Every structure is written in C-alpha cells, then in structure tokens.
Amino acid sequence: MSKIKVIIADDHELFRNGLTELVKKQENIEVIGSVADGNQFLNIIKKNKEVDIVLLDITMPNMDGFDVLKKLKDIKSSIKPIIISMHNDGNYMAKCFKSGAYGYLLKNTDEKELNTAIETVYLGKKYFNTEVTEKMINFMSSNSVSEKIISxxxxxxxxxxxxxxxxxxxxxxxxxxxxxxxxxxxxxxxxxxxxxxxxxxxxxxxxxxx
Amino acid sequence: MSKIKVIIADDHELFRNGLTELVKKQENIEVIGSVADGNQFLNIIKKNKEVDIVLLDITMPNMDGFDVLKKLKDIKSSIKPIIISMHNDGNYMAKCFKSGAYGYLLKNTDEKELNTAIETVYLGKKYFNTEVTEKMINFMSSNSVSEKIISxxxxxxxxxxxxxxxxxxxxxxxxxxxxxxxxxxxxxxxxxxxxxxxxxxxxxxxxxxx
DNA sequence: TTTTACATCCGTATTTATACTTAATTTTTA
DNA sequence: TAAAAATTAAGTATAAATACGGATGTAAAA
Incomplete structure (x- = not known):
C-alpha cells in the first residue's frame, strides 16, 4: 500500500518541523516536502506531481494560504488542501471552503484529529469538526458571504x-x-x-x- | 551527565507536541512536561522542583506568558524562561526581558537555534540573536520602554x-x-x-x- | 520608600465621523 | 445602445472621537 503524500506549508519553521515529526509517526502518511510560503509550495508541486495533501497555514509571507487555494483551483490541481489555522473565526473558515479547502483545523487540535483529517480528506471527503461547523453556520446565517466589490x-x-x-x-x-x-x-x-x-x-x- | 529538563507551555497543542518531538531528538535535553497555559505550568512546577528551562508562549488563555514571567520572579524560581513568540516586535521583547526572560525566539526559528538557545540559557547566560537585538535597540532608542507597553x-x-x-x-x-x-x-x-x-x-x- | 504606571473619573470645547436623503455627470458593461 | 455602476457633490442633523486640562486611589517597580 502506498503512503499518503503530504506537503506542509507554514512560515514558522519550528511549527513546520514539529508537525513533520508528528506526522512521521504515522505509518500510512509520508511528508514529502516542507515549505515556508506559497511560492515555495508552487515550485515543489511543479516538479513533483504526486502529492495528495497539503497542510496549509493561512498567514504566510509573499503568498499566503488564500492565494495558494486560489492557485490550486486555477490549475485544477488534484492536491487536496487542509487548512491549519489559529483563526477560530467563521469568516476565515467560510473563505477557505469557498476557495476549495477540504478541511479546516485549528492549531490547538491534537495528533489524533490531524490524522483523521488527513485520512478523511485523502478519501476525497471534506473534514470539519463540530466546532468549525458551528462557527461556519453562525457566520453564514449572520453575514452574507458575498463580498461586495470595493471600487x-x-x-x-x-x-x-x-x-x-x-x-x-x-x-x-x-x-x-x-x-x-x-x-x-x-x-x-x-x-x-x-x-x-x-x-x-x-x-x-x-x-x-x- | 544529567539532561537539561525542559517544560513547554503553549496553548496550541499541535505546536506543543511538534516542539516536543523536535526537542526529543536532542540527546542532552529532556522534555518533562507540556502544558497549555500558565496555570497548568505553575501546578507542574509546584510538584516537580527539578526544572531547568521553560519554553514559554506569550499568548495563552487564563494566564499568559507575561503573567508566568512575573510569577517566576515573585517566587524567586530558578527556572529560566525562554520566550517563543510570533511577535517580531521590540515592544514585546523589551517587556519580556524586563520581566525576567532569558531568551526570546521567534516561531520561525529553526531547530539549531532552539537548541543553542536552550544550551546557552542552561549555562545561565541570556540568549538573543541579531534580529532580536536589532529590534530591541531600535525600540529602545525610539522611545522609553515603558511608555509603549499597552496594558x-x-x-x-x-x-x-x-x-x-x-x-x-x-x-x-x-x-x-x-x-x-x-x-x-x-x-x-x-x-x-x-x-x-x-x-x-x-x-x-x-x-x-x- | 519614593516614584512610576495603572485604572478610574470629570469639565469643557472642538473636530471628525456617521446617518439619512437626493442627484448630476461620467464610465463601464451587458 | 441602454442599463448599471462609479464618481462627484450637497443639505441637514446627530453621534462619536479627540484635545486640552485636571483628579484620586492603588499596585508595582526602582
């Protein structure tokens, strides 16, 4: 059985490397890359076409998580993005899912949920837990998602x-x-x-x- | 030779666990605890007196990094705190050192620097890299430290x-x-x-x- | 222990922002 | 080309923010 191929994109090296170590412990998952911003990520996937999932931070320099989501959509990539964010905020979540995210995890999640999320998304299903779902629903009902265009x-x-x-x-x-x-x-x-x-x-x- | 005993305090479990894995790789360092806020940290060090260093996040719920620094000073603890923060800002740095921090690392630091910092601080010396020093100096020279700290x-x-x-x-x-x-x-x-x-x-x- | 910062409050005055309305001209787009 | 949106501007009114000045008790730091 082939492993699930994952890339990690986060501008905090310490977090990135730590996450790599955590994921490494899973036998069915393989970290094939680790990058500090969206540009580096795009460079990697240009060369390496066999990537299943990207664990994506939102706030990154140069090219952030939203930009990456947009790009992946543009090039019709098969890579499934899971957002790992510290923003426990419906606005962010809605924007991510709208832009093609397959999952949204908070940085205070645990290893177990991370692995579940990766496995779920690998099978083509979206992953979001109760907390995220609630926030999303609250946001949707209170706010119109469509952002008006500022001239x-x-x-x-x-x-x-x-x-x-x-x-x-x-x-x-x-x-x-x-x-x-x-x-x-x-x-x-x-x-x-x-x-x-x-x-x-x-x-x-x-x-x-x- | 006994290992350097470290506790990690950060509210993001993923970061905390990742960091633990990273530090584990060092032979001379041992992670003896991992907590999500300042209260938990204080509980641990009440029971366990043999702690050398705490890797401390600033933004945490209930009791944040500043509070912890203050408390450690109050009880005249021998535990040496190293701040691990995402705030690349002289204001924060100054406040931390003023409150008794032994080191200030940004979350985008690497393993090597982290280990260097831990080892340096263990020997009783303060650790700060060029970037932090520069920010500090700029901040100091621009205005008096206390005036810019938001309560x-x-x-x-x-x-x-x-x-x-x-x-x-x-x-x-x-x-x-x-x-x-x-x-x-x-x-x-x-x-x-x-x-x-x-x-x-x-x-x-x-x-x-x- | 003296000083410094913090959190709390007031008077008075001016400036700035916001609410609600309407409307002409130009530019863009369907 | 007709419709829609953008840019321009105004009347009238109120609400909110900012600028000065001052004060007091308390907690923390030097």
Missing part, C-alpha cells in the same frame, strides 16, 4: 484612511470635495457591512484590501 | 474598539464610565503614536496586538 477610488480612499488621514485631508490630497470623500466612506462602510472606521480597518486588513 | 485593560479596550464598539458601548460592557474608556483610548493613541482610530487599528494589527 478603485474607494480603495484609494481606504488606504488614506488607514494612514490616519481625516476626510478633509483626503479631500485635499485627491482634489475633491470633503462631501465626496464622505460619500465614499459611507459606501465603503455599507459594502463591507461594518459599523465604523475601526471595524472597517480591521476587516480591510483581514480581507487584504490594505 | 491589559488597554488591550481589552483595543479589542472591543476593533470589533466596532463605540466608547459608550465599551463602557457599558466593562461596567465603567465612558470617561474611563476615553482616557484609555487617548492613552493607547499616545502609546502607539498614532493620530486616530483608523491608524491605530492598522498598527495594532501590524504588531499583532489584535
């Missing part, structure tokens, strides 16, 4: 807001009326479904608008 | 701000006056040297305060 000007304004400029300062810099910027701000808040600037900036960072 | 309450307020709550809402939730929250906000802005909430949230995300 070019709005993005520009958003950048300046995040730099700490006021409406007036932004207006001066962009040579338009303050009222225009006010309108932009109101539209951005509406599109991202947030109450105020504080929440806006957090969300914008989260969905990589900034 | 626990301030962090709590910051979290609620980032969730989109207003001053009044935060005050209600924390059962204090709005004026108190206003003061906290003003102090946070000052400490992080930002002009307004928008810039604040961006910076807070950047240095992983939220």
């Amino acid at each position: 070019k000007k709005e993005t520009e304004v958003l950048m300046l807001i995040s730099k700490g400029l006021t409406t007036k300062e932004i207006a001066n810099q962009l040579f338009v009326s303050s009222r225009t910027i006010e309108t932009h701000r109101a539209n951005i808040l509406k599109k991202l479904e947030v109450k105020n600037t504080a929440e806006l900036i957090k969300k914008a960072v989260k969905i990589k608008l900034i | 626990k309450k301030e962090t709590e307020v910051l979290m609620l701000i980032s969730k989109g709550l207003t001053t009044k809402e935060i005050a209600n939730q924390l059962f204090v006056s709005s004026r108190t929250i206003e003061t906290h906000r003003a102090n946070i802005l000052k400490k992080l040297e930002v002009k307004n909430t928008a810039e604040l949230i961006k910076k807070a995300v950047k240095i992983k305060l939220i």
Whole structure:
C-alpha cells in the first residue's frame, strides 16, 4: 500500500518541523516536502506531481494560504488542501471552503484529529469538526458571504484612511470635495457591512484590501 | 551527565507536541512536561522542583506568558524562561526581558537555534540573536520602554474598539464610565503614536496586538 | 520608600465621523 | 445602445472621537 503524500506549508519553521515529526509517526502518511510560503509550495508541486495533501497555514509571507487555494483551483490541481489555522473565526473558515479547502483545523487540535483529517480528506471527503461547523453556520446565517466589490477610488480612499488621514485631508490630497470623500466612506462602510472606521480597518486588513 | 529538563507551555497543542518531538531528538535535553497555559505550568512546577528551562508562549488563555514571567520572579524560581513568540516586535521583547526572560525566539526559528538557545540559557547566560537585538535597540532608542507597553485593560479596550464598539458601548460592557474608556483610548493613541482610530487599528494589527 | 504606571473619573470645547436623503455627470458593461 | 455602476457633490442633523486640562486611589517597580 502506498503512503499518503503530504506537503506542509507554514512560515514558522519550528511549527513546520514539529508537525513533520508528528506526522512521521504515522505509518500510512509520508511528508514529502516542507515549505515556508506559497511560492515555495508552487515550485515543489511543479516538479513533483504526486502529492495528495497539503497542510496549509493561512498567514504566510509573499503568498499566503488564500492565494495558494486560489492557485490550486486555477490549475485544477488534484492536491487536496487542509487548512491549519489559529483563526477560530467563521469568516476565515467560510473563505477557505469557498476557495476549495477540504478541511479546516485549528492549531490547538491534537495528533489524533490531524490524522483523521488527513485520512478523511485523502478519501476525497471534506473534514470539519463540530466546532468549525458551528462557527461556519453562525457566520453564514449572520453575514452574507458575498463580498461586495470595493471600487478603485474607494480603495484609494481606504488606504488614506488607514494612514490616519481625516476626510478633509483626503479631500485635499485627491482634489475633491470633503462631501465626496464622505460619500465614499459611507459606501465603503455599507459594502463591507461594518459599523465604523475601526471595524472597517480591521476587516480591510483581514480581507487584504490594505 | 544529567539532561537539561525542559517544560513547554503553549496553548496550541499541535505546536506543543511538534516542539516536543523536535526537542526529543536532542540527546542532552529532556522534555518533562507540556502544558497549555500558565496555570497548568505553575501546578507542574509546584510538584516537580527539578526544572531547568521553560519554553514559554506569550499568548495563552487564563494566564499568559507575561503573567508566568512575573510569577517566576515573585517566587524567586530558578527556572529560566525562554520566550517563543510570533511577535517580531521590540515592544514585546523589551517587556519580556524586563520581566525576567532569558531568551526570546521567534516561531520561525529553526531547530539549531532552539537548541543553542536552550544550551546557552542552561549555562545561565541570556540568549538573543541579531534580529532580536536589532529590534530591541531600535525600540529602545525610539522611545522609553515603558511608555509603549499597552496594558491589559488597554488591550481589552483595543479589542472591543476593533470589533466596532463605540466608547459608550465599551463602557457599558466593562461596567465603567465612558470617561474611563476615553482616557484609555487617548492613552493607547499616545502609546502607539498614532493620530486616530483608523491608524491605530492598522498598527495594532501590524504588531499583532489584535 | 519614593516614584512610576495603572485604572478610574470629570469639565469643557472642538473636530471628525456617521446617518439619512437626493442627484448630476461620467464610465463601464451587458 | 441602454442599463448599471462609479464618481462627484450637497443639505441637514446627530453621534462619536479627540484635545486640552485636571483628579484620586492603588499596585508595582526602582
């Protein structure tokens, strides 16, 4: 019987190597690669076509987990991604599954669940535990998943807001009326479904608008 | 020759177990315990007095790394703490060393450095690499250490701000006056040297305060 | 033990952001 | 080409944040 071939992608070397050691203990699983970001991962799978599963961290430099998911979808890869994240957050989970993830594990999971997840996903089934399922459902019901599209000007304004400029300062810099910027701000808040600037900036960072 | 006795404290089980496996590979080091928060750690060292080093994560539930450092100092423990953190930020580093840490490693360090750090600290010397030293110096020279450390309450307020709550809402939730929250906000802005909430949230995300 | 930071609160004033509305012009896209 | 979205702008009003100033008790650190 051939082993399940796994690649680990995480920017924290210590975590990556530790995880490798843990997975090594499983007889039916084999770690064939270990990378620190999405670019390195793509390079590996270009050369090595026989990869079953990638254990994927979300927050990585250069090319993060979301980008990798998107890429895998684009090239119609058969590699099944399992997200290993520290974000216990419905938003993240929904975005991952939407982007083609087969599983979502939290970093405080245990070896047993990790192995179950790998085996489940290897068979082509999705894996998510009760906790993740709950978070997802809560998120779905409360929030519309579809992210509204922020226009070019709005993005520009958003950048300046995040730099700490006021409406007036932004207006001066962009040579338009303050009222225009006010309108932009109101539209951005509406599109991202947030109450105020504080929440806006957090969300914008989260969905990589900034 | 007796082995160096190490305890690992981190709330992410996967990381903790992985780290244990990595350290196990060293012949002169022995992992005698593995805990998920500061309380568990204190319970262990009450029973077992022969501990040399604790590999300590900062962000943990119930009792975090800072609390543990403080406690170790209080009881005049001989256990030497090495921080293993994902916060690549002078603020954190300074606070840790001030609280009695013997070393500060980033989670993207490698096995080799980890072992070097453990061995160095075991001999009673402090360990910090070039990167950490640089960050520390930059931080120190930019401003006085204490001024930039965000207190626990301030962090709590910051979290609620980032969730989109207003001053009044935060005050209600924390059962204090709005004026108190206003003061906290003003102090946070000052400490992080930002002009307004928008810039604040961006910076807070950047240095992983939220 | 003296100082320093923390957490708590208030007065007063100004600036900034948000809410709700409407609407003209331009650009993009179906 | 017609419809949709983006960009521009405004009236009116309220809510929220920020800027100064000050204060007190407590806990921790030097």
